[in-house]
């Protein structure tokens with residue numbers, strides 16, 4: 353869980369950096385360059401296979417873990433502690449992860465899927481920047497993206513810290529640093545992602 | 559604090575044995591003093607039940623001073639009730655007001671089957687300790703105590719971990735019924751000291767293995783255990799246990 357989760361976090365950093373190229377507001381020149389590199393470089397495409405393997409592993413492990421843990425208290429409490437002893441998001445990782453997954457299915461079917469299909473059928477890369485512009489002119493698409501970022505943020509608030517704790521790094525010396533970095537990461541990265549559809553929708557970038 | 563008496567409604571889990579299906583039973587108690595402990599309130603109720611020729615409620619208790627860990631009760635959704643770092647025997651009735659309703663349940667975890675009413679079987683913990691919670695001591699004359707230097711910080715951390723009383727509140731409070739806080743306390747207090755060094759690796763592996771055999775859930779770092787632990791055992795111990803376990807695995811230690 354921790355290793356696959358951390359790998360997905362690394363992916364988020366790269367993905368966020370590449371996509372943030374749209375904010376140069378240069379009509380997508382830099383973004384398309386970066387996307388072209390990512391979409392055609394042999395090494396990147398190989399790592400992409402690993403990314404899918406890790407994503408699926410993460411999802412399967414996560415859901416199995418959730419099912420296992422739920423099965424260990426056959427008779428539940430009538431009165432439960434709720435948020436008094438733990439934050440809600442730490443108890444909702446499977447739900448938040450599933451929301452992220454639903455978002456991912458929509459997201460991949462809009463950009464990654466059609467692009468790879470076009471590439472493998474010999475029609476070349478698709479104009480991703482223009483596709484973004486078009487997709488994000490639809491308010492409902494923007495709303496789905498914002499919900500995806502929201503779920504991801506809460507998943508990361510717990511996930512970032514949890515991964516390091518699982519690897520044994522949650523000592524008194526580092527715990528504050530890990531929690532702080534995790535919260536900062538969980539706020540900053542999803543906000544940058546969320547700004548992309550918003551920027552197109554509100555025509556901050558053309 | 560002003561002393562007062564109160565009348566209460568109690569909803570207590572009654573269950574004949576581990577096969578039976580339990581259910582809540584409602585009781586009324588009156589004239590409970592604000593200076594009684596929670597267990598003394600149960601004593602009053604049980605005396606009343608005996609006088610009425612009814613069966614008293616079975617609950618675990620021993621020291622009644624917060625050190626034995628027996629008094630498992632899940633009170634209004636909280637392990638050992640609402641007070642921070644407090645066992646049920648140390649919870650006092652001044653927490654409650656006249657007319658309150660209190661729901662009392664047993665620890666609920668498949669690894670802690672109910673024996674009767676509020677009494678659960680925590681022998682899974684004993685088996686985990688038996689799997690690795692020991693050290694080798696040479697026979698013969700006792701060594702001079704000062705020939706094994708112990709770093710002050712490690713000694714303090716070891717002592718803090720050793721205060722775990724094996725009450726099981728961590729498992730009861732954990733949404734996953736994980737026993738990691740308990741196991742981490744038991745591994746930590748030995749792993750931090752030179753006396754614990756010889757079995758350090760096999761201990762982590764064996765105790766974790768026994769924990770899994772006992773069917774406890776897996777830790778997802780939620781932290782409800784630390785919030786409810788009457789002895790303030792820190793999640794840092796779980797990080798240490800993870801390090802001990804990973805270290806043992808990388809060095810190829812096997813279960814003994």
Ligand code: HEM
Pocket residue numbers: 353354355356357358360361364410411413414415417418442445446447448449450452453507508510511512514515516518778779
């Ligand atoms: C880009 C997307 C994702 C990232 C960056 C991510 C990251 C993480 C991280 C860092 C953890 C903590 C690992 C640990 O506790 O050791 C975690 C846990 C978890 N993830 Fe994800 N995740 C993502 C997507 C998903 C998806 C799609 C699911 C689908 C169901 C999912 C389900 C889970 C579950 C159930 C846990 C629970 C483990 C726990 O409570 O600690 N995640 N995730």
Ligand code: SF4
Pocket residue numbers: 627721722723724725726727728729739740743783786787788789790791
């Ligand atoms: S770690 Fe705390 S809650 Fe768990 S058994 Fe020990 S004293 Fe009880």
Ligand code: FES
Pocket residue numbers: 618619620621622623624625626627628629645646647648
């Ligand atoms: S009865 Fe011993 S700790 Fe409560």
